[in-house]
Amino acid sequence: MQTAILAVTLAVLTIIGFYMGRSRSVSVAAGNLRRLHSLPGYYGYYVALWCGIPAFAVLATWLSLETTIVETLVIASLPETTQALPESRLNLLINDIRNLASGNIVSREVDPELQAAAERYQSLRQTGFLAAAAVTLSLAIAGLAWGRRLIGPGLKARNQVETVVRVFLIVSSTIAILTTIGIVLSLLFEAIRFFALVSPLEFLFGLKWSPQTALRADQVGSSGLFGAIPLFSGTLLISFIAMCVAGPAGLLSAVYMSEYAHPRMRAVAKPILEILAGIPTVVYGFFAALTVAPFFRNTGAGVGLEISSESALAAGVVMGIMIIPFVSSISDDVITAVPQAMREGSYGLGATRSETIRQVIIPAALPGIVGGFLLAMSRAIGETMIVVMAAGLAANLTVNPFEAVTTVTVQIVTLLIGDQEFDSAKTLAAFALGLMLFCVTLCLNVIALHVVNKYREQYE
Amino acid sequence: MADSTPQAMPQEAAPISEPPPAAEPLKTSTDSGNGAVKFASRKVCVYYGEKQALFDVDLDVLKNKVTALIGPSGCGKSTYLRCLNRMNDTIPICRVTGEISLDGVDIHSKAVDVVHLRARVGMVFQKPNPFPKSIYDNIAYGPRIHGIASSKGELDDIVQSSLEKAGLLKEVHDRLQEPGTGLSGGQQQRLCIARAVAVEPEVILMDEPCSALDPIATARIEELIDELRENYTIVIVTHSMQQAARVSQRTGFFHLGELVEFGETEQIFTNPQDERTQGYITGRFG
Amino acid sequence: MSNAVATDVQVAPNMNGSPRNASEAVAKSLKRRYAAEKRFRAYGLVAIIFAALCLAILLVTIVGKGYSAFTQTMIRLDITLYPQDIDPDGTRDPDVLSTANYQKLVKQAVQDLFPEVTNRRERRHLQEIISPGATYHIRDAVLEDTSLIGQRLVIEVPVSDDLDQFNKGFISGDVPEVERRVSDKQIAWFNRLKDRGVIISTFNTTLFTAGDSREPELAGIWGAVVGSFFTMAVTLLLSFPLAVGAAVYLEEFAPKNRWTDLIEVNINNLAAVPSIVFGLLGLAVFINFFGLPRSAPVVGGMVLALMTLPTIIIAARAALKAVPPSIREGAFGIGASPIQVVTHHVLPLAMPGILTGTIIGMAQALGETAPLLMIGMVAFIVDIPGGPLDPSTVLPVQIYLWSDAPERAFEERASAAIMVLLGFLIMMNAIAVVLRKRFERRW
Structure with a gap:
């Protein structure tokens, strides 16, 4: 709340800066605006930038570092015995101090020491905020005054403002790269910590997955097994089922839409596919878990087949339905990219439509279609909600679609939902799985995009 | 048919590089007589949506003759050509009225199947459009879909002879399995002609077959057209008057969707009856 | 040449001499081929009907489960x-x-x-x-x-x-x-x-x-709706300016070099990275490294902003590309600076397209669940959040939580929440369609 007020104050100052700069430039021009290098508005922006940028930069820095700094100081003030606690216990303690300071329920007895720490935490935060407010406000005012002073007829305000805009544009274009780097580094960093605990060979080739580790050394059983093969096989099984549904349905519907459908038919069918594409995955998950899975189980029971209520089949089929529009739209793209001359050449020889499609258009579009299928596959592999809701948790190594299997994404979610200390192999395993997922989908995407682009160039 | 070829060939080869001899086409025309009309069209109109593109075209295509359709671009000559094998059916907004008969049977009647029609009336397009398959498969495509060859050997024969007829065999006989798209433009167009010939059509329609080719390749195709005339009826659309004069025996001049004048090539080029034809031929517009 | 052809014609006389044979073969094959044609056409139709049927069943079961x-x-x-x-x-x-x-x-x-x-x-x-x-x-x-x-x-x-x-x-x-x-x-x-x-x-x-509540009859979606609102607000505030900035730079200013190629490859790849990976990124960077609060809409918004950026950038670039160069040349011709050309002429013309892309990206973000599970927005939260820093959940996560609950009444409420969510999505997409129709321009 306090921060919001501070931010709004800064924003108001910035706006004031704009008007001050503008009126200043008009008065400097003394009635003849042509004396100015730039339009008065640019002088306004110039002052506003001087006022806003440094202040907001300091504010953002403070906000991102506040927690770390305050917590370090609070820990430093704790008795040495407490400081010597292992990291995980210390984290819990800090959590309690934080909760106590903000008036929430605390997980332990409130002793004077904790109370003192909480008060200290609160006061540090308050001091910190006041300091930050003082610094940012004075920076804003100083910037305002400085910017205003610089205004003169010779000041190239427009060029300077435009330089700032350009820098903003360049920075925003690098966000994509920063995101990728962020993903790779965060996954890699945690995965390396995981591989220090569990050998990569065991992870990649182990056949048993049971990540429950004992909390205390004296507990029996559950030492934690991290062989990810059952997860990979489960993921592939479900993705394969999904592709068996989405591949033919998507391709054939694209063919029908682009080669046969009457415009009126297209006007109906296209939105249907678009709606299918726009439905959130959680809705598909709901559908899979509460409608399709029971339906399959009951049907199976009716014909004497035992189908698990978390069968790979249900999750795979629903995932397939979800990907139909994806396959169909990519196939549609590549099919329409096949030059009309190919079709004419074939019709001119007396081929029927289906002969033309099967023997000329689809072979010609094949690279594009394959690329599209790879993209769809990568999407199926990375899909989370459907499998979280409809697939199982038990890591079965099976290819039977009627049994429950688990997937990489399901395990990532299960391992990370709920409170957990951040250095157990169990938690870190999620990042190792995430790294695998990222690498596999990235490879599929790169190959697919390359194939599709190559294909497009061929007909351009 | 086979025995007429050797006699015809040397005579017909001559006009390719020189202007057509005056008497020859006339004579051939009278020889073929009235009974040899392949295509007869009466009052053919074509509409693209609201817009009328062809107005009451009456035109007879004679058997084993090359009929050229000339005229400025957008005059409807290609549209007319595409009526002859009902290629316009593939354009949803296109509507054709009037009567076109092939060997006396209306091609729009129920009795005529469009697939069958197109097998009998082949087509070669403006831009060479070989399929992205091997040379062999390009040519085998038609016979395969139509079930013309009953064995692999027969299919091989058809491919060989079609390539031979299109004058391409010598150039490609050792790389039949290579993609057809790897050939040069002129070779690709001859491949497309071979592809059309492989279905053993009675008529071959050619829609400006040389417009995307260089002069040497063009000369080669023109030669080929003249050779093919012995066994096929050919209708060719061209915007090059010289080409029409070189390869055709009969010429129709289209202007703004109307067939302005139609007759012996010789007569059209030397003694046009309509002043629009005259204007076009002498280069006053077009 | 002509002689060669002539000899060949003699070599294979039966082929030229009997065009009728080919014609007969074609006629004979017609019945079979038209049957195949019909079959193939039917496959296509079946595929579309299958998709339509799936959609119908999905919607009917949701409404059927949820209307009560x-x-x-x-x-x-x-x-x-x-x-x-x-x-x-x-x-x-x-x-x-x-x-x-x-x-x-x-x-x-x-x-x-x-x-x-x-x-x-x-x-x-x-x-x-x-x-x-x-x-x-x-x-x-x-x-x-x-x-x-x-x-x-x-x-x-x-x-x-x-x-x-x-x-x-x-x-x-x-x-x-x-x-x-x-x-x-x-x-x-x-x-x-x-x-x-x-x-x-x-x-x-x-x-x-x-x-939310443990008792189905006391549970409501308002908390989740407010949480979704704050999350979307953060997403929009972050992704829109950044995406437009990136698109403008890449389309209007960027030199064609390795660096911009790299950016482009990155954007395309990010668009296809599984959403859950963005959740892992948010957990590792925003929560563990920067110490931002768990379960807060601000973190959810940041994660979703990163996720929707590629979508909006790609749409915005397409919109910018559609503005004809003549507009730029005209503005340059009267002495406008490059930035002025973009802000005064190109951006306003491209804005409907950019907005359409933004709305579609936001609709995607609104329905997204998986990355938010990673950053703790899956907690059981009874209070209505009062700001983007308060712990909260969002509509899709609420659906996930309720459909997991054992009570039949929660299943019914999850369906109702889905209807509400779909309602929002339909509304957003309708706005996008209207925008596109209204401002569609053929240059």
Whole structure:
């Protein structure tokens, strides 16, 4: 709340800066605006930038570092015995101090020491905020005054403002790269910590997955097994089922839409596919878990087949339905990219439509279609909600679609939902799985995009 | 048919590089007589949506003759050509009225199947459009879909002879399995002609077959057209008057969707009856 | 050349000599080929019908499961608000009023419905027909109007979720007693209450005004809707300027070099990275490294912003590309600076396209669940969040939580929440379609 007020104050100052700069430039021009290098508005922006940028930069820095700094100081003030606690216990303690300071329920007895720490935490935060407010406000005012002073007829305000805009544009274009780097580094960093605990060979080739580790050394059983093969096989099984549904349905519907459908038919069918594409995955998950899975189980029971209520089949089929529009739209793209001359050449020889499609258009579009299928596959592999809701948790190594299997994404979610200390192999395993997922989908995407682009160039 | 070829060939080869001899086409025309009309069209109109593109075209295509359709671009000559094998059916907004008969049977009647029609009336397009398959498969495509060859050997024969007829065999006989798209433009167009010939059509329609080719390749195709005339009826659309004069025996001049004048090539080029034809031929517009 | 052809014609005389053979072969094949044609066409049609059918079944089951959530079975209770129970000192102090023992009053009122039930166990069993939330209804009524104290109050309170389901017909009395969640006795009581006319069905306002709850009849989506709103606000504030900035730079200013190629490859790849990976990024960077609060819309918004950036950038670039170069040349011609050309001419013309792309990206973000699970927005949160830093959940996560819950009544509410979510999405997409139609320009 306090921060919001501070931010709004800064924003108001910035706006004031704009008007001050503008009126200043008009008065400097003394009635003849042509004396100015730039339009008065640019002088306004110039002052506003001087006022806003440094202040907001300091504010953002403070906000991102506040927690770390305050917590370090609070820990430093704790008795040495407490400081010597292992990291995980210390984290819990800090959590309690934080909760106590903000008036929430605390997980332990409130002793004077904790109370003192909480008060200290609160006061540090308050001091910190006041300091930050003082610094940012004075920076804003100083910037305002400085910017205003610089205004003169010779000041190239427009060029300077435009330089700032350009820098903003360049920075925003690098966000994509920063995101990728962020993903790779965060996954890699945690995965390396995981591989220090569990050998990569065991992870990649182990056949048993049971990540429950004992909390205390004296507990029996559950030492934690991290062989990810059952997860990979489960993921592939479900993705394969999904592709068996989405591949033919998507391709054939694209063919029908682009080669046969009457415009009126297209006007109906296209939105249907678009709606299918726009439905959130959680809705598909709901559908899979509460409608399709029971339906399959009951049907199976009716014909004497035992189908698990978390069968790979249900999750795979629903995932397939979800990907139909994806396959169909990519196939549609590549099919329409096949030059009309190919079709004419074939019709001119007396081929029927289906002969033309099967023997000329689809072979010609094949690279594009394959690329599209790879993209769809990568999407199926990375899909989370459907499998979280409809697939199982038990890591079965099976290819039977009627049994429950688990997937990489399901395990990532299960391992990370709920409170957990951040250095157990169990938690870190999620990042190792995430790294695998990222690498596999990235490879599929790169190959697919390359194939599709190559294909497009061929007909351009 | 086979025995007429050797006699015809040397005579017909001559006009390719020189202007057509005056008497020859006339004579051939009278020889073929009235009974040899392949295509007869009466009052053919074509509409693209609201817009009328062809107005009451009456035109007879004679058997084993090359009929050229000339005229400025957008005059409807290609549209007319595409009526002859009902290629316009593939354009949803296109509507054709009037009567076109092939060997006396209306091609729009129920009795005529469009697939069958197109097998009998082949087509070669403006831009060479070989399929992205091997040379062999390009040519085998038609016979395969139509079930013309009953064995692999027969299919091989058809491919060989079609390539031979299109004058391409010598150039490609050792790389039949290579993609057809790897050939040069002129070779690709001859491949497309071979592809059309492989279905053993009675008529071959050619829609400006040389417009995307260089002069040497063009000369080669023109030669080929003249050779093919012995066994096929050919209708060719061209915007090059010289080409029409070189390869055709009969010429129709289209202007703004109307067939302005139609007759012996010789007569059209030397003694046009309509002043629009005259204007076009002498280069006053077009 | 011509001689070669001539000889060839002689080599294969049967082919040229018998065009009729080919023609006959074609005629013979026609029947088979048209059958194949019909079959193939049917495959395509079947594929489309399959997709349409899936959509229809999906929507029908969701509406079928969820429409009943919009009504709530209530019971009309006759409660006497004894002052000694609520406000013994007569101070009318809100603190006293809000902590008074309304439960006792409710219990009494329920007991009064069936005075003949005396057995202790049965009496407790009887109390279970009322939702534990009934006390809040009475408290709220008292707080709103203190003059009610000491009077008789006729008030409608929700029945328990199991009886609600029974009343809606989802729990059948024909099933053996052990297999259902309502006992024969409760059904008998309920039916007698029904005969007395105190059972009524009302529109379920709780669903739209309350936060989450352990009790289905007290749970609502408002908390999740507000959480979604804050999350979307953060996403929009971050992704829109950044995406437009990136698109403008790449389309209008960037030199064609390795660096911009790299950016482009990155954007395309990010668009295809599984959403859950963005969640891992958010967990590792925003929460663990920068120490931002878990479960907060601000973190969710940042993660979703990174996720939607590629979508918006790609759409914005397409929109910028569609502005013809002549507009730029015209503006340059009268001496505008590159930035002026972009801000005064190109951007306004491209804006409808950019906005359409943004709305579609936001619709995607609104339906996204997986990355938010990673950053703790899956916690059970009763309070309505008051700002983007408060712990909260979002609509899709609420759906996920409810569909996991064992009570049948939560399944019904999850369906209702899906309807609401789909409603929002349809609205957003409709706006995008209208924008596109309205401002579509052919240059």
